Amino acid sequence: MLTAWICLFMAASMPVLAEQTVDDDTDTIIVRAKRYVTPLAVPVVSSSQSNTTVVTSKTIADNHYLSVQEALQKVNGVTVTDQVPGISSYIRLNGDDRVLILVNGQSIANAQSAAYGRGSVDLATLPGVANIDRIEVTKGSGSVKYGSGAVGGVINIITKKGNKNSTTLDMNTGSWGTHNYTLSNEGTRGNTSWYVTGSLNHRKYYKFNGDGYNTDQSRGDFNKDSFTARIDQKLNAASSLTFDVSHTNSEGHGSTFGSSETDDLIHLTANKIIERLNNDYSVTYHFRENTQTPGFLRYFNDYSQNYWTYRFHSRTQGVQLQNSWKADNSLITAGTEWTEDTGTNAAAGYIDQKRTNRAFYVEDAIDWGKLTVTPGIRVDDNSQFGVHKTPRLAVNYRANSKFNAYANWGRVFAAPKLNDLYYYLVGDNKVSYGDPNLRPETGYTQTVGFTYQYDAKTLFNFSLFRSSLDNAIRWDRGTGYSEVRNLNKEKKNGVEISMNKTINAAWDYELGYAYIHTRIDEGDGLGLHLDETFNRPNGYHAGLHYHARAWRANLFMTAGTGRNDTYYMNNSYVVWDANISYDMNKDMTLYAAVNNLTNEGYDLYHNYPMSGRYWQAGVKYTF
Numbered sequence: 349m350l351t352a353w354i355c356l357f358m359a360a361s362m363p364v365l366a367e368q369t370v371d372d373d374t375d376t377i378i379v380r381a382k383r384y385v386t387p388l389a390v391p392v393v394s395s396s397q398s399n400t401t402v403v404t405s406k407t408i409a410d411n412h413y414l415s416v417q418e419a420l421q422k423v424n425g426v427t428v429t430d431q432v433p434g435i436s437s438y439i440r441l442n443g444d445d446r447v448l449i450l451v452n453g454q455s456i457a458n459a460q461s462a463a464y465g466r467g468s469v470d471l472a473t474l475p476g477v478a479n480i481d482r483i484e485v486t487k488g489s490g491s492v493k494y495g496s497g498a499v500g501g502v503i504n505i506i507t508k509k510g511n512k513n514s515t516t517l518d519m520n521t522g523s524w525g526t527h528n529y530t531l532s533n534e535g536t537r538g539n540t541s542w543y544v545t546g547s548l549n550h551r552k553y554y555k556f557n558g559d560g561y562n563t564d565q566s567r568g569d570f571n572k573d574s575f576t577a578r579i580d581q582k583l584n585a586a587s588s589l590t591f592d593v594s595h596t597n598s599e600g601h602g603s604t605f606g607s608s609e610t611d612d613l614i615h616l617t618a619n620k621i622i623e624r625l626n627n628d629y630s631v632t633y634h635f636r637e638n639t640q641t642p643g644f645l646r647y648f649n650d651y652s653q654n655y656w657t658y659r660f661h662s663r664t665q666g667v668q669l670q671n672s673w674k675a676d677n678s679l680i681t682a683g684t685e686w687t688e689d690t691g692t693n694a695a696a697g698y699i700d701q702k703r704t705n706r707a708f709y710v711e712d713a714i715d716w717g718k719l720t721v722t723p724g725i726r727v728d729d730n731s732q733f734g735v736h737k738t739p740r741l742a743v744n745y746r747a748n749s750k751f752n753a754y755a756n757w758g759r760v761f762a763a764p765k766l767n768d769l770y771y772y773l774v775g776d777n778k779v780s781y782g783d784p785n786l787r788p789e790t791g792y793t794q795t796v797g798f799t800y801q802y803d804a805k806t807l808f809n810f811s812l813f814r815s816s817l818d819n820a821i822r823w824d825r826g827t828g829y830s831e832v833r834n835l836n837k838e839k840k841n842g843v844e845i846s847m848n849k850t851i852n853a854a855w856d857y858e859l860g861y862a863y864i865h866t867r868i869d870e871g872d873g874l875g876l877h878l879d880e881t882f883n884r885p886n887g888y889h890a891g892l893h894y895h896a897r898a899w900r901a902n903l904f905m906t907a908g909t910g911r912n913d914t915y916y917m918n919n920s921y922v923v924w925d926a927n928i929s930y931d932m933n934k935d936m937t938l939y940a941a942v943n944n945l946t947n948e949g950y951d952l953y954h955n956y957p958m959s960g961r962y963w964q965a966g967v968k969y970t971f
Contacts, residue, residue: 397722397742397754398490399797400812401843403483405508410900411927412520412939412966414528414549416483416505417471422904423485424860424889425844429952431552432568432602433959435622437471441487442813443840443864443882445498446762448490451505454590454630458652459662459766468765473652474628475574475596478518478532478545481508487844488795488813489740489758492709492724493670493683496738497762499793499815507578509646510534510541520939520966525552528850528966538721539582547574551600556957557949566957567619570600585636588965593629598622602656605955623655640679643671657773660693662766682710689766696772696782704731705763711740718746728761733788736761750801755794760817762789768821768832780830787834791817797844805850814841820868825954836869838850839876846889860889883952885910898931917957921950940965 403419413419417428417437427440441447449456449469457468483505490502520528532545554568574596581589601619608657630648646668653661670683687705692698722742729735740758747753764786769941771782797811820838824831842864850856863886866879888907894900904925913919927941940963947961 373676378708383702396752397720397744397756399487399754399795399813401485403485405481408477408480410895410929411902412479412518412929412941412964412968414520414964415471416474416480419477419480419483420471420485420503421906422889422891424846424858425487425862425887426485427884427887427952429883430958431953432566434551434570435472435568435600435602438469439471439500439503440502441485441503442815442842442844443866443884444815446497446499448494448498448502449505450494450502451594451628452507452590452630452632453504454465454646454648454668456628456650457664458650459664459691473596473598473624475576475594476545476547476549477529477912478516478530478547479507479543479576481506487811489742489756489760492726492738492740492758493681495729496726496740496758496760497789497816499760499762499791500748507576508534509578509580510536510543510585512536514970516968516970518966518968520964522902522964523962524554526962526964528964529806538675541580542577544577547840548572549574549598552930554959554962556960557947566603567601568596568603570622572596572598572600586639587633587635588637590634591629592613592632593772593782594626596624596626598624605957609847620656623653625651625653627651640674640941641672643669645669658690658693658695660695662689662691664689672847677715679713679715680710681713682708684708691766691770693766693770693772695774696770698766698770701766701770705729708926720744720746733763736788736790751798753796753798755796757792757794760789760791760793760815762820762821771832781832783832786821786832786939787819789819789821791815791820807848809844809846811844812842813844815839822868836871837876838869838879839867841865853894857892858890860887862887862889880912881915883916884908884912899928900930902926915954917949917951921948922946923948923950923958935970936964937964937968939968 356409361538379515386613401423408419408548415438420426420439421428425442428437429440429445430437438445438453439447445916458470482845483503485501485503487501490498494502511534515531515533518530528545528547529551530545532543534543549570549572552569554566578595579591583589600622602622603619628648628650630646632640632646634644648668649663651661651663653659655817664687666685666687668683668685672679672681688702690700690702692700706729707726709724709726711722713720713722720743721737725737725739727735727737738761742754742755742756744752746756767782768786769782771780773780784824793813793815794813795813797809800808802808816836818836820832822833822835824833842862844860844862846860847856848856848858864882865885867876868879869876885927886909888905890905892903905922907920907922909920911919924943924945925941925943927939928936929939931937942961942963944959944961949957949960951957
């Protein structure tokens, strides 16, 4: 069947009439419109059908972020949850960790997923940010081409294509014996372009505010090296090949904290050895580039190996084919994919556990002037959980150049990850185990909102969102154990509001607020009740930016209130971060940053404290 689909799609890849120029990156979420740009992030003012924000390479460079999690933490409504900062990090969108993470439109989800939770990609395992062109953050349901399990949203990391021939060295040092080195090289020769990066990262330990803990220091050390390469080969005016490779290797110590039996403090129980290896690569053939109807054929292979008390590894590989057609006022996109997950966790008793998923999807963007309607459907055939159909409908109304309203609704189907089914770990006076009898999650998500540009200096964004899941998979962490189960139901609803304002040519700021209300039915006869384990029911964000001549400075505030202070250290927290940079000349920049200026003591993951105040200073030189 897969062969037949491929033949059909390739036969339909002939050029069509009346084609117009669009984005070269045919495998990305295309964002193309006039937009109001701030130095931090770009809420898209376009004919968008979702709540989308773009973090640009300029934002990353101006703030000298070292990691994807650093860049995402500064986006309103985003929560990055660290178990041990720099060692393990997962993201939440709309209060949900069911987030799909893509690189150039291809999922990099780990078949085994997080040890505890529904996150599928540990941000700490990603390479640095030197090769990133932009990060597109879409909250709520994404396109049917990306699957139906992303309840919180979709993050698409778009990497840079090689351009001018240059080499850049970025070096910095900071608190806790931290040293980071990144070397990148880009260039073109004939029809070939490349962008290559390599990084070395080292930290001896990390500290946190000891209020609520009987120690203020965790080992939390690591040595990490990473390498990325993107090579693009132009075949002709309408087609090209792209080869992507990403490697990270890290070793160090994570930490385990527990409640003291003699007092109310949280104490350090163990510094566990952690080793991680990630090797990902893909080859993509792009056809009908620079037209309204691009397509691609891709093979990908993602490998992950981890040691954390026990050794386990997984591999996800597959083939994707996507094509598109233009007919009158419709743009039809259809695709098929085959994916195989293989996982091994010898301690849990499963070796080379395999499952496959075959999928077909189609969506039609119908343009009726100011109104665009996009119906779509996806059919997945999972070797373990059978056939499931997940439709989606998205609309937007572009009243004028300053106002766009949108709404979307999508069905959800999410199979348990391998760790949910088979995870097993014994150590540190704790037992953790999965459940092979778990049922898949099903339900729906919906979002409605608008973007309004009040004037040339002011942009407002507003969205309401809601999700409802049956058989929601939940990891419970108790004293001496962690286990997974299906809830009867999980319901979330919330609101997100943001404003971006330019004061003058040198100053601008943004303000944001997000509210999330979560209720769960645990099947105990009590019905729906408040879930008090969410780490930020009320989220606040602010940023102030200065940029004039050779100077740039940024101040950020992130806060959370309404937390359960019997589950977390406190019911609220406020964190301030600041950075400053100076361009010595067109090739050299000096910079410094201080995060958690007030040394706030808080946690975003139960019993795991976040970093205390820390600084870094560095230099970036291009030659």
